[in-house]
Amino acid sequence: MNKKQFGLLAGTVAALMLMGAGCNSSTPNNLNAQEKGEEKNTTAEQNQNLGTNATIAKPPVAKTVVPTPAPAPVSTPAKETIKEFTITAKDWQFAPNNITVKKGDKVRLTITSTDVTHSFMLKDYNLNVMLEPGQTQTVEFVADKAGTFNFRCGVPCGEGHRDMTGTLTVE
Ligand SMILES: [Cu+2]
DSSP states (O other), X not given: OHHHHHHHXXXXXXXXXXXXXXXXXXXXXXXXXXXXXXXXHHHHHHHHHHTTHHHHTHHHHHHHHTTXXXXXXXHSOOOOOEEEEEEEEETTEEESOEEEEOTTOEEEEEEEESSSOEEEEEGGGTEEEEXXXXXXXXXXXXXXXXXXXXXXXXXXXXXXXXXXXXXXXXX
């Protein structure tokens, strides 16, 4: 893309230079800057362009700007897959407690604790979301790391706290 843009720019500049002396150029400012040495031509062109400067001045600006939005197609996101899971946290368990997604998926977890305060802690993705009883939390992240990662409750919630774990598999 950048090479193309550079090529376009180089081509434009070359074209401008070729137009040179006698041509009734539509890019007075650039030409004047480049041809400061050639006093006669510059003056002639300025005179020719004076009347239409306002309208003519715009095209060169547009030409310069056009390459900038060109990367847009590149940044257009590929079809985004959102993997949604609804998880219940209670009795020192996450249900379901095994989640499998594809690398690159956007993952949305909707998690609700139905008993006491827990949390959803997935250290490898820097997540630790408090789950207040009865309040649904939505957790979103992009599964950009492949592997098997453990998640667990991060809030001391009772005798089964240590067993309150699950697994995220990103394949
Ligand atoms: Cu806990």
